[in-house]
Amino acid sequence: MLFRFASTEIYPISQGVPQNERWKSVLAVMLGVSMASLDTAIANTALPTMASDLGTTQALSVWIVSAYQLAVVAALLPAASLGEIIGHRRILMAGLVLFTLASLACGIAPSLEWLVVARVVQGLGAAGLMAVNGAMVRFIYPSGSLGRGVGLNSLVVGISFAAGPTLASLILSVGSWHWLFLINIPIGLVAMALGLRALPATPQSSRSYDPHAALLCAGFFGLFVYSLNAGAQGNTGWTLMLTIALTLLCLLALLRRQAGVPAPLLALDLLRKPIFALSAATAVCTFATQALAFVSLPFMLQQVLGYTQIETGFLITPWPILVAAMAPVAGRLSDRYPAGLLAGVGLIMLSAGMALLALMPADPTPLDIGWRMALCGAGFGFFQSPNVRTIMSSAPPERSGGASGMIGTVRLLGQSTGAALVAACFTISSTYGAINAIWLGALFAAIAAVASFMRLPYS
Numbered sequence: 267m268l269f270r271f272a273s274t275e276i277y278p279i280s281q282g283v284p285q286n287e288r289w290k291s292v293l294a295v296m297l298g299v300s301m302a303s304l305d306t307a308i309a310n311t312a313l314p315t316m317a318s319d320l321g322t323t324q325a326l327s328v329w330i331v332s333a334y335q336l337a338v339v340a341a342l343l344p345a346a347s348l349g350e351i352i353g354h355r356r357i358l359m360a361g362l363v364l365f366t367l368a369s370l371a372c373g374i375a376p377s378l379e380w381l382v383v384a385r386v387v388q389g390l391g392a393a394g395l396m397a398v399n400g401a402m403v404r405f406i407y408p409s410g411s412l413g414r415g416v417g418l419n420s421l422v423v424g425i426s427f428a429a430g431p432t433l434a435s436l437i438l439s440v441g442s443w444h445w446l447f448l449i450n451i452p453i454g455l456v457a458m459a460l461g462l463r464a465l466p467a468t469p470q471s472s473r474s475y476d477p478h479a480a481l482l483c484a485g486f487f488g489l490f491v492y493s494l495n496a497g498a499q500g501n502t503g504w505t506l507m508l509t510i511a512l513t514l515l516c517l518l519a520l521l522r523r524q525a526g527v528p529a530p531l532l533a534l535d536l537l538r539k540p541i542f543a544l545s546a547a548t549a550v551c552t553f554a555t556q557a558l559a560f561v562s563l564p565f566m567l568q569q570v571l572g573y574t575q576i577e578t579g580f581l582i583t584p585w586p587i588l589v590a591a592m593a594p595v596a597g598r599l600s601d602r603y604p605a606g607l608l609a610g611v612g613l614i615m616l617s618a619g620m621a622l623l624a625l626m627p628a629d630p631t632p633l634d635i636g637w638r639m640a641l642c643g644a645g646f647g648f649f650q651s652p653n654v655r656t657i658m659s660s661a662p663p664e665r666s667g668g669a670s671g672m673i674g675t676v677r678l679l680g681q682s683t684g685a686a687l688v689a690a691c692f693t694i695s696s697t698y699g700a701i702n703a704i705w706l707g708a709l710f711a712a713i714a715a716v717a718s719f720m721r722l723p724y725s
Contacts, residue, residue, distance in 0.1 A: 290464035291406045296422050297457035298362055299399045301450050302392035303426035304433065305334060305369075306681055311434040311564050311579045312443040319443070320378045324565065324696065325498075328689040331561060332495045333382045335685060337389025338396065339678040340488030343531050344480035345397035346671040351475050354398040354405070354468045359461050361394020366454030372447035388447075400670040405466050421593050421651075423677075429586040431560060435579020476531070479523050483531050486516035487675070491682045498690035533672050541724040542660045544717050545653055546672060548609060550680040551714035552649055555616060557684025558707035559585075559623070559642065562691070566700035571630065584636050585643035592647025597655075605652035606721035612648025613718055615641055617711035624704040645711075649718075656721070684710075 309316070309330050317327035349357040368388035375381035403419050437445050493509045524530040536542045560582070567578040592612075599608055619642035626634055654673060661669035687706055692699035 287464050288406060290460045291402075291466065292418070294457050294460035294465055295358070295399050295402050295406070296418070297453055297460070298358060298365075298395040299419065300422050300426040301365060301453055301457075302338075302361075302395040303423050304430050305388065305392065305447075305450070306331075306338075306430070306678075308430040308434050308446050309334075309443075310560050311431045311575055311582075312438060312446060313561070313564060314568050315438075315575055316381075316443050320381070322378045324699075325689050325692045326378065328498075328561065328685055328692075329378070329382050329495065330385060331685045332491070332682060332689070334385040334389040334392070335678055335682040336488055336491040336495070337386045338393045339491055339675065339682055340484040341390050341393035342397050342674050342678065343483050343487075343671050345393045346401075346674075347480060347531055348475055349398040349401060349468075351470060351473065353470050354401045355461075355465050357394045357398045358402055358465065359458065361391045361398075362454055362458050362461060363391070364388075365391030365395065366451055366458070367391075369447045369450035369454065373444045373451075375444075396674045397671060400673075401468070402465065405468050421590070425586055425590050425593075431564070431579040431582040432586060433579075435576045438579070439576045476523075479520060479531050482516050482520040482523065486513060486520055486532075487679075489513040489516060491679075491686075494683060494686040495689060498686040498688075498693065533669065536661050536669060536672065539660055541721050542657060542669075544721045544724075545605075545657045545660065546676045548613070548649075548714045548717045548721075549653055549657075549673070549676040550683070551710045551717065552613060552616070552646070552653075553677050553680025554684035554687070555620065555680075555707040555711040555714065556646060557681040558687055558703045558710065559620065561685050561688040562700040562703035562707075563623075565692075566704070567635075570700065581632060581635050582639055584640040585646070588640050588643030589647040589650070592644050593651050596648045597651040600652040600655055604722055604725035605656040606718050606725055608652045609649040610715050610718035612645040613711050613715035615645030615648065617645075617708050617715060619645060620704055620708035620711055624701055624708065649714075653718075 313327050313330065314324070316330060317324055320327075345357055345361075365388055368384055368391055371384035372381060372388060375384055400419060434446055437449060489509055490513050493506060493513055496506050496509065520532060521534070524532065524534075529535075537546065563582060564575070564578050567573045567581060568575060573581065596608055596612070619638050622638045622641065623635075626638070657673055658669050684707070688699070688703045691702040691706070695702065
């Protein structure tokens, strides 16, 4: 395998992993990224049961989701930067080990506090997986097939998050909520075995790692998500004010430290491009919509409409099915039509589907719920692939790593924002919290559609 070194960026000139071994490398990466993505959403379906079993409130139980997202969003960009220096393979393998061990801790958690701490550690492992999976795909596939690998990676991420409730229902039909986490252990062990055997070594950059910038970046994103969730819980005292102040201080210090750096940890150079910034804003709002739906719907379906937690997962199933069906269609269409148009149309469908879910009759049938879920899934499926392609293609080749890190960051910021808003809705009104969250999701999808159409002049 040959590489050409130019400044601090490394450009691969290779045929990738030999074809007879490639499937093992691909499977190791995809198992890791699917576990990390699934665990963003897999606990949502069981939140009401976990809240009752652990003796906590609905609003506090959302921390089971938010703690994981907080850790991932804080560590994602620092892990991506470290991977360029010590090798992406090492970061991915370390992420697999940490994620698997933390899953065991989650599965045996006796209290909410234990579970939340274990979810933070699990999130740190997931950050390692998410930060470098795109880079690993680049070294696994030959140049002529790179698009296929990137497309598969994006599809796995999207379907994994959307399929969380369905998989959770299958697990809960045969076991307790603890198995939502314990199931990761055998999968993680298989991924580690495949990774040790088949993942290619990646070149290492000669530039030094900036730990101070990494800490400031982690502090900014972690404190931002924490402040968001604390405010959503109704905490308005001096502690929240102090946290917000520290968030701003971390951001200002990070911007000052990285001023003039050619490849900053926080890719502000890319955000200065209108099409990149609008694509990032579209992603934040869309993933906030998805989180608003997937965190609040279990409460509405179980506590308002009387469905079981297993039935709830199956009622949400049309969403991931339509995501899987529409993603390849949207990918092909994006070769002929601008992403701003395709994603905008899809987001109008998503907004309409969310509004129709909020307007369901008092006693809806499974069909009433199912076709609305299908409409949401079809709209989301039309958004994702064209949006990711636009983000990557709008960045110059030497900044593809920064663009890849931003894809994960904006996705997780959206998901964290959505989960926090659900907690806020329940804090304001436990009776109408779920419905209000669904209406907020419709609004966020409409805002995302506007942002998407604003990209058309730059296409």
